[in-house]
Amino acid sequence: MYRSHFGLxxxxxxxxxxxxxxxxxASRLEILNALIYVVKRGDAIxxxxxxxxxxxxxxxxLLAGSLDDSFKIVYINSPNLNARDLLxxxxxxxxxxxxxxxxxxxxxxxxxxxxxxxxxxxxxxVILVDEAQAMSVDTLEEIRLLSNIETEHDKxxxxxxxxxxxxxxxxxxxxxxxxxxxxxxxxxxxPLTPEEVQSYLNYRMxxxxxxxxxxxxxxxxxxxxxxxxxxxxSINTIADQLLMSAYGMGDVELRKRHFxxxxxxxxxxxxxxxxxxxxxxxxxxxVSYVVIxxxxxxxxxxxxxxxxxxxxxxxxxxxxxxxxxxQKTNVNLPDHAIAIExxxxxxxxxxxxxxxxxxxxxxxxxxxxxxxxxxLKEEQVSDLMRRHDKTAEWLLAHPLSNYVIxxxxxxxxxxxxxxxxxxxxxxxxxxxYVMVDLNISAKKYRVKFLYLKxxxxxxxxxxxxxxxxxxxxxxxxxxPLKQLLxxxxxxxxxxx
Numbered sequence: 001m002y003r004s005h006f007g008l009x010x011x012x013x014x015x016x017x018x019x020x021x022x023x024x025x026a027s028r029l030e031i032l033n034a035l036i037y038v039v040k041r042g043d044a045i046x047x048x049x050x051x052x053x054x055x056x057x058x059x060x061x062l063l064a065g066s067l068d069d070s071f072k073i074v075y076i077n078s079p080n081l082n083a084r085d086l087l088x089x090x091x092x093x094x095x096x097x098x099x100x101x102x103x104x105x106x107x108x109x110x111x112x113x114x115x116x117x118x119x120x121x122x123x124x125x126v127i128l129v130d131e132a133q134a135m136s137v138d139t140l141e142e143i144r145l146l147s148n149i150e151t152e153h154d155k156x157x158x159x160x161x162x163x164x165x166x167x168x169x170x171x172x173x174x175x176x177x178x179x180x181x182x183x184x185x186x187x188x189x190x191p192l193t194p195e196e197v198q199s200y201l202n203y204r205m206x207x208x209x210x211x212x213x214x215x216x217x218x219x220x221x222x223x224x225x226x227x228x229x230x231x232x233x234s235i236n237t238i239a240d241q242l243l244m245s246a247y248g249m250g251d252v253e254l255r256k257r258h259f260x261x262x263x264x265x266x267x268x269x270x271x272x273x274x275x276x277x278x279x280x281x282x283x284x285x286x287v288s289y290v291v292i293x294x295x296x297x298x299x300x301x302x303x304x305x306x307x308x309x310x311x312x313x314x315x316x317x318x319x320x321x322x323x324x325x326x327q328k329t330n331v332n333l334p335d336h337a338i339a340i341e342x343x344x345x346x347x348x349x350x351x352x353x354x355x356x357x358x359x360x361x362x363x364x365x366x367x368x369x370x371x372x373x374x375x376l377k378e379e380q381v382s383d384l385m386r387r388h389d390k391t392a393e394w395l396l397a398h399p400l401s402n403y404v405i406x407x408x409x410x411x412x413x414x415x416x417x418x419x420x421x422x423x424x425x426x427x428x429x430x431x432x433y434v435m436v437d438l439n440i441s442a443k444k445y446r447v448k449f450l451y452l453k454x455x456x457x458x459x460x461x462x463x464x465x466x467x468x469x470x471x472x473x474x475x476x477x478x479x480p481l482k483q484l485l486x487x488x489x490x491x492x493x494x495x496x
Contacts (some may be wrong), residue, residue: 002247003208006215012208012234013243014276017058019065021207022307023232025486028055028197031187033414035063039071039126039158043184044147047132047161049168050189053233057163059189060128063160067126072118074127079134083142090127090146096120112149115156125157132163137175144179191230194222195401199480201231201239211475212252213461220254227262238262366495367436370445374412384415384447389432391450392488394433398453403460407449408474415447425468427451435484438491445491453481 012021020030027109031048038046050056064073074093077203087107091098095126096116097106107121118125129143148155160261161167161183171180192200202214216224216239224242228234245258367388371381396406410418415434422432433450454460460478465478 002243005247006205007209007211008205009209010207011240012204012210013240015059015233015236019058019062021204022058022062023200023203025199025203025482026192027190028059031189032059032062032066034185034187035059035160036066037068038185039063039160042124042155043158043178044155045159045161045183046185046187047163047167047171047183048187048189049163049165051191051229051231052164053231054082054189054191055232056189057130060130060160060162064128070122070124072123072125074125075130075237075466076127077130079129079131079139081139082136083138086139086142094125097466112156115149118154119151127159129159129163131302132161133167133170134163137170137173140170140176140179144182147182148280170410192225192232193234194218194225195229195231197221197225197228197235199483202237202480203483204236204239211477213477214457214479215254217457218255220256220259223259234406258486275349311400367438371412371436374445375414376412378415384412384436386433388436391433394453395435395485395488398481399455400454400480400485402453402481403457403478404453404481404484405451405460405464405476407432407451407471407480407482409437409474410447410449412445412447418447418449421472425471427471433487436491437487438494448484448487450484451476 001011003009010020035046035048048056048059064075066205067073072094074090076089076093077085078089078224084104087104087197088098088100091111091114094111096110096114098110102110115125127143127146132140135143143159143161146157147155147159157203170176195218198214198218200218201224202218203214203220224235224238227238241253241262242258245260245262246252246254249258251258368381368385371384372378376384407422408418419432423429431451435448435450437446437448438444439446450461452460457478462475464472464478
């Protein structure tokens, strides 16, 4: 295969769900967090829609894996079940074995008794339904009736429906109006924009241990976006074929000629769906402009735990066309809840005030203690924290479209040695930036060394070539500035 040719340890574009490659940007992490929030809140029915291949099933599985042991998951991936079979399937998932000839009334009573038993044990049942758009009207109505099972204070079962946009059309039917009214939150998973496609492609390459410059440049990423309509499943298929083509021609860089070898069947299939998908996206965008993304207690609790906060305009950090579309319906949030405009990200709340988010004071005692425990002296810890603060301000001060050279990554204990090395090779101290970063997989803090930024990828590529050969041994590469901002925010959240 092509893995060794490109220095990869894994295949970066397999279409089977792999959480190691989960792309947190383009609203994906926000959507996952929103789902976790509304499920823990206790909402009866939630709906998630998106085009084929947009990543709904991956989000579903991440949601299931993110809920703790107080939740019991029932997974339904057979949308062709009739109403009666649906009840038997749920019973089987709950380890109940009713007689196949049991009357529906008795079956419902059996389910209710089991749900009450689980509730008394502190367990909440969550039913995750995949491909809900393929369910019959009777089965969807049965789901509504299940949501009626409750105690005086609590719902005994919660339901999250994942489906294609056809699910929205189905819910417009008169005989499903009660189910539609019962849905408390509507979430849409958007396709990727051309800029997000490039970030997505290169992110997956990095996750597969690719060490070179960005393999997918803006030009080729725009072409892949056009062929795939921004849908990750199609993007993966095309990218995999491009790597195979480059490998077959002995190339280590992507070239225009590699697109000629993409399966004509794949391209024609994607292009034949492009007009229909564009029309659907247009409708979604129109709706999205009036949708409000709201969080309640989770955000309030998070921000109240922060010792010192200051405010920063979110419009300087938010990716364009991020299309977060969590819609609040029939839920009263307190005045202090935070509302963020979902689709346009114009920088204003509904009342015209600027959108702001709290930014954690970076010099926290927790970070100080973590760094001190690595063996650094007190003055060295202070220097590292000062450089980290300087880097955060530097990143926030520049457009998201910029790129940055990442020189290397080192353990915290090697911070001083690395600084001395860069001084020895004449890297100006005022152009060397350092940030503390949390390695999620290893659960360890590390230090990233950054050098220069520019909106011109070609300019930074030339600067890479000009680096001393000794520094090239650490395999420096060009990375999007917004990717570094994301890492910075992730580290701050871990420290909060």
